[in-house]
Amino acid sequence: MEHFHGLKAMLNQIYSTIRSAAGITIVLSIIIAILATIDKGTYIIVNTIVTGGMWALMAMGLALLFGVMNVANFAHGEFFMVGALTAYFIMDPLIKYAAVHPHALLVAFAPLIAVFGAIVTGSLLGVVCETTVFRPLRRRSREQWVMNVFILSLGVSVILTNGHQLLFGTAYKGIVKYLNLPAVSIFQTFISADRIFVFLLGIIAMSGFWAFMRFTRSGRAIRAVSQDEAGALMVGIDLNRIQILTLAVSCALASLAGACLLFMFPAYPTMGMAPLYNSWFVVIVVGMGNVGAAVIGGFIVALFQVLTTVYIGEGWGFVVPSALIILILVIKPSGIFGSPVRGVLEQ
Amino acid sequence: MKLLLDVKNIDVGYGFLQVLWKVSIAIDAGEYVCLVGPNGAGKTTTLKAIMGLLAPQKGDILFKGEPIAGLTGNKVCQKGIGYISEGANLFTGMTVRENLLMGAYTVNDRRKVKESLDFVFNLFPRLKEREKQLAGTMSGGERKMLAIARGMMAVPSLLLVDEPSLGLAPIITNDVFNALDVLRKKGVTLLLVEQNVVKALKVTDRGYILEKGKIVLQEKSQDLAKNDYVKKVFLGV
Numbered sequence: 277m278e279h280f281h282g283l284k285a286m287l288n289q290i291y292s293t294i295r296s297a298a299g300i301t302i303v304l305s306i307i308i309a310i311l312a313t314i315d316k317g318t319y320i321i322v323n324t325i326v327t328g329g330m331w332a333l334m335a336m337g338l339a340l341l342f343g344v345m346n347v348a349n350f351a352h353g354e355f356f357m358v359g360a361l362t363a364y365f366i367m368d369p370l371i372k373y374a375a376v377h378p379h380a381l382l383v384a385f386a387p388l389i390a391v392f393g394a395i396v397t398g399s400l401l402g403v404v405c406e407t408t409v410f411r412p413l414r415r416r417s418r419e420q421w422v423m424n425v426f427i428l429s430l431g432v433s434v435i436l437t438n439g440h441q442l443l444f445g446t447a448y449k450g451i452v453k454y455l456n457l458p459a460v461s462i463f464q465t466f467i468s469a470d471r472i473f474v475f476l477l478g479i480i481a482m483s484g485f486w487a488f489m490r491f492t493r494s495g496r497a498i499r500a501v502s503q504d505e506a507g508a509l510m511v512g513i514d515l516n517r518i519q520i521l522t523l524a525v526s527c528a529l530a531s532l533a534g535a536c537l538l539f540m541f542p543a544y545p546t547m548g549m550a551p552l553y554n555s556w557f558v559v560i561v562v563g564m565g566n567v568g569a570a571v572i573g574g575f576i577v578a579l580f581q582v583l584t585t586v587y588i589g590e591g592w593g594f595v596v597p598s599a600l601i602i603l604i605l606v607i608k609p610s611g612i613f614g615s616p617v618r619g620v621l622e623q
Numbered sequence: 624m625k626l627l628l629d630v631k632n633i634d635v636g637y638g639f640l641q642v643l644w645k646v647s648i649a650i651d652a653g654e655y656v657c658l659v660g661p662n663g664a665g666k667t668t669t670l671k672a673i674m675g676l677l678a679p680q681k682g683d684i685l686f687k688g689e690p691i692a693g694l695t696g697n698k699v700c701q702k703g704i705g706y707i708s709e710g711a712n713l714f715t716g717m718t719v720r721e722n723l724l725m726g727a728y729t730v731n732d733r734r735k736v737k738e739s740l741d742f743v744f745n746l747f748p749r750l751k752e753r754e755k756q757l758a759g760t761m762s763g764g765e766r767k768m769l770a771i772a773r774g775m776m777a778v779p780s781l782l783l784v785d786e787p788s789l790g791l792a793p794i795i796t797n798d799v800f801n802a803l804d805v806l807r808k809k810g811v812t813l814l815l816v817e818q819n820v821v822k823a824l825k826v827t828d829r830g831y832i833l834e835k836g837k838i839v840l841q842e843k844s845q846d847l848a849k850n851d852y853v854k855k856v857f858l859g860v
Binding site for chain 1: 674675676695696697700701705706708711712713714715716717721724725726728729773774777
């Protein structure tokens with residue numbers, strides 16, 4: 277009898293979750309994705325999952341930064357660009373090397389080296405940003421914080437974009453593919469090895485991030501700071517250290533996404549604009565500072581972009597998400613998944 | 624003998640608004656001291672200044688002989704001072720258990736953390752019941768209990784307690800003060816800020832009266848309870 281009650285309670289819980297705005301959105305999205313796939317082909321689902329995973333990573337980084345430090349980072353797309361650029365500069369010579377020495381060990385690990393290099397570069401750059409831009413602002417004045425930090429991050433964006441152009445020129449820097457492996461056939465669809473590689477990396481990154489935030493001392497400290505700064509101080513958490521760590525993680529996520537998608541999107545100075553808008557779409561739609569929902573939001577926004585490109589046209593790629601945002605902000609400004617109990621990972 | 628806490632003539636303010644004038648408090652290890660006064664007198668400000676959440680504009684604060692004025696809150700916590708704030712400052716998105724574990728953030732010994740956890744759950748069985756509940760969904764009284772429990776986790780040398788009984792039912796208030804007594808027996812020094820002057824003077828050794836940012840009286844608690852001024856202003860006698 278008890279088991280039955282437990283089951284009933286669980287089903288009730290699931291039912292009420294589904295009925296909420298968040299649940300409806302998720303269910304609707306899955307249905308639409310399936311319908312479109314049946315209509316146009318499996319590449320819809322594949323592209324949604326691959327790019328969605330990357331937008332999820334970027335949105336997680338953005339949401340983390342906003343949730344923990346109230347930093348509205350408009351240079352987030354530039355860290356995507358830095359990741360892509362770094363990956364290019366590691367992969368390009370390695371690919372040329374691979375043409376001469378196809379069986380060298382270095383060649384087998386090249387993609388991972390590229391991605392790792394991108395992550396390291398991104399985080400270091402993020403730390404530099406924190407110490408040279410955000411920390412001095414914090415010391416100076418807390419007034420109009422969000423606005424000020426937003427303007428400063430725009431400045432960072434300009435510096436990074438033009439820095440790229442100055443140092444490396446405006447040419448498109450791309451690679452043909454990461455892995456010299458044949459496409460894999462799943463359910464009668466051919467999925468390139470690169471897409472699978474990126475998908476797996478995305479899963480590992482998301483799980484790793486979740487585990488870090490949930491189980492490590494530093495992760496818990498970051499969550500604590502996002503929930504109550506004074507409380508965090510009172511239990512002995514070093515705010516400065518957490519702020520640096522948060523910037524590093526946030527930018528690492530963006531750079532990881534940029535490096536992963538290098539095989540789809542070549543690097544050039546202003547490439548960060550689209551990823552920037554996409555991650556902001558996700559964050560606004562799901563609710564600012566809600567990292568957990570940013571994951572789901574990443575896939576939803578990717579789905580709508582793929583659908584718009586396929587059904588309406590390439591140029592309309594931004595119109596649908598923008599319209600969505602207007603709709604959401606009018607109907608439910610706190611976002612579809614809005615955070616009732618304030619916290620970065622929770623809910 | 625060296626004082627545990629020596630607050631020397633501090634001036635504290637928020638921007639251009641000065642709140643404390645030449646406040647001095649001296650506490651020996653093992654004492655139970657209260658700081659009472661009317662609303663707005665500056666009691667919380669005093670505790671915040673000691674804890675490092677505010678920096679004094681003038682004066683010094685010495686803890687175990689070391690100057691701590693101007694240090695950030697986390698450094699003061701690491702030195703061995705705990706603060707249980709009026710607003711609890713709980714981590715609302717974390718469970719009761721996680722909040723308590725965060726309370727022991729500065730403690731490296733896992734065994735000690737487990738001991739503290741057991742101690743705290745023994746003292747507050749209600750918290751053990753709600754171990755997996757999110758702190759943000761608890762009632763006011765439970766939050767207070769959790770705040771006090773969290774402040775105890777790191778077993779500080781000096782514990783600053785801000786209005787522990789505010790908003791609590793009398794039964795729970797008793798539990799809270801009993802818990803503080805148990806802490807005392809463990810060797811923790813307590814500085815208590817309380818609105819309930821009668822209760823505060825009954826349990827503490829010494830008391831300071833703070834009015835409009837200045838210390839106007841400091842005596843043994845039992846003498847304060849008999850003091851005419853105190854009786855008139857606070858006890859309505």
